[in-house]
Amino acid sequence: MKCVVTGGAGFIGSHLADALVERGHEVHIIDNLHSGKKEHVHKDAVLHIIDIRDLEKIRKVFKDLGAVKCVFHLATLPRVPFSIEHPIETNAVNVDGALNMLVASKDAGAEKFVYSASSSAYGDQNTLPLTEDMRVNPKSPYGLQKYIGELYCKIFYEVYGLPTVSLRYFNVYGPRYNPEGDYALVIGKFIKQKRQGKPLTITGDGSQTRDFTHVSDVVQANILAMESDKVGKGDVINIGGGSNTSINALASLIGGPVQYIEARLESKDTLADIKKAKELLGWEPKMQFEEGIRTLLRNTA
Numbered sequence: 001m002k003c004v005v006t007g008g009a010g011f012i013g014s015h016l017a018d019a020l021v022e023r024g025h026e027v028h029i030i031d032n033l034h035s036g037k038k039e040h041v042h043k044d045a046v047l048h049i050i051d052i053r054d055l056e057k058i059r060k061v062f063k064d065l066g067a068v069k070c071v072f073h074l075a076t077l078p079r080v081p082f083s084i085e086h087p088i089e090t091n092a093v094n095v096d097g098a099l100n101m102l103v104a105s106k107d108a109g110a111e112k113f114v115y116s117a118s119s120s121a122y123g124d125q126n127t128l129p130l131t132e133d134m135r136v137n138p139k140s141p142y143g144l145q146k147y148i149g150e151l152y153c154k155i156f157y158e159v160y161g162l163p164t165v166s167l168r169y170f171n172v173y174g175p176r177y178n179p180e181g182d183y184a185l186v187i188g189k190f191i192k193q194k195r196q197g198k199p200l201t202i203t204g205d206g207s208q209t210r211d212f213t214h215v216s217d218v219v220q221a222n223i224l225a226m227e228s229d230k231v232g233k234g235d236v237i238n239i240g241g242g243s244n245t246s247i248n249a250l251a252s253l254i255g256g257p258v259q260y261i262e263a264r265l266e267s268k269d270t271l272a273d274i275k276k277a278k279e280l281l282g283w284e285p286k287m288q289f290e291e292g293i294r295t296l297l298r299n300t301a
Contacts, residue, residue, distance in 0.1 A: 002026045002068045003226075004061075004110075006052055006101060007075035008045065009036025011176050012116070012169075016072060016219045018042050023223070028065060030058065031075065040176055052097035055104065062108035070226040071105045073098060074116045076146075080266055083142035094145035099152055106162045112232055113153065114225045117166040119211070119240065119270055121147040128244075129273035132168070132236050139265060154234030163232030165225045167218075170240030170272045173292065174215030175299065186247065187212070187293070190254045191300055200256055204263030206248035211240040211270045214287035224281040231280050240272025241285050253293050 003020050007013035008029030013036070020027045027045040030052065041047050050057045052075050062068065076094050077083070083090040098115070105113050120143030121136045138144040153164035171185075179188035190200045221239045225231055251258050277283045 001070075002028065002065055004028050004030060004065070004068055004071045006030045006071075006073050007036060009033060009038060009041050009047065010074065011174075011178060012172055012215055012218055013072070013074040014040035014042075014176060015174070015215050016074070016222050017045050019219050019223060021045055025069070028061065030061065034077075035178065052100055053092055055100040058100055058104045059107065062104050065108070068105070068108055068110045070112045070114060071101060071110050072114045072116070072222055072226075073101045075101075076116065078142065080120060080140040080142045081264060083140050083145065084265065087141040090141055091145055094142070095148050098149040102152055102156045102162065102164075106156060106160045111163065112226055113156070113162055113164045114222055115149055115153045115164060115166040117150050117168040117236065118143065118146040119168050119170045119238070119272065120267070121150070121168065122267065122270070124267050128269060129271040130238065131273040132238060132276055139267060150236055157232070157234040165231040165235045165237065167221055167225060167237055167239045168272075169218060170211040170213050170238065170270055172213050172215055172218050174296070176215075186210075187250065187254075187296070190251060191296060194254055194256045195300065199259040200251045200254065201259050201261050202247055202251060203261055203266075206251065206258075206260065207246055208266070209244040209246045209269045209271070211242070211244045211272045212250075212289050212292075213239060213241045213272075213285060214289075214292045217241070217285040217287055220286075221277065221281060221283050224283050228281050235280065237277050237280060238272040238274055239277060239283070240270075240274055241289060242272060242274045243289065244269065244271040245289060250293075253290065254297065
């Protein structure tokens with residue numbers, strides 16, 4: 001079956017594309033290589049170097065492909081701090097780009113659209129764990145933009161009949177993470193600092209917690225979302241590890257001296273309620289956090 005993966009040269013998307021190829025699907029990747037890398041593209045996948053803001057080029061790809069089983073939309077300009085500094089640029093990619101992919105998928109008659117949403121939509125809540133029926137409270141342009149994408153997915157099912165499902169990821173980590181730049185994921189940043197013999201820089205007091213989720217589990221959730229006949233009506237589903245870890249505890253697990261720096265605007269705690277994922281997808285995380293970190297440390301030594 002033909003599958004399209006936007007952002008398929010990036011961190012999560014490349015792992016998903018690999019898994020789809022290994023399952024025998026014909027995989028087409030749409031990526032502008034802004035942060036993705038050609039070397040992450042599976043040799044049996046087809047790479048289309050296109051920006052998701054260019055609707056006409058996307059339409060041409062779909063026209064050439066014909067029938068498409070599933071579109072996985074992972075392309076994004078991520079990170080909360082970057083969106084705060086660049087709200088217009090991130091909106092163009094994260095909102096307009098998502099809308100372009102929905103339009104192209106609808107027009108091409110795609111069988112399902114799986115959208116990579118974000119737990120950033122929750123912001124700060126009074127209770128944990130975070131459940132999908134909570135009122136969203138985004139604290140950044142990024143959180144808002146990703147939530148708008150969810151709403152568009154629901155509308156495209158209700159108005160146009162395009163089967164859609166949104167997966168709210170919680171702090172994904174694993175191989176091929178990007179440790180570079182001011183907006184690097186905290187795990188990648190810590191491992192890079194440790195490798196360089198530098199102290200691990202912790203924002204605020206380090207008591208903030210995150211529900212870290214291994215990329216292999218996220219990939220499996222995407223594939224189950226494609227295959228499940230229980231989803232497709234604009235459903236929103238948490239995809240998280242189901243437990244949380246403080247940044248101080250993460251630093252201790254990685255090891256080395258630490259340095260505390262100024263706090264930044266971010267949610268205090270995250271913890272996913274994953275009952276809905278178990279019920280609708282038959283999914284639950286397999287990778288234990290400590291084992292995932294140990295594996296990363298071994299592979300980046």
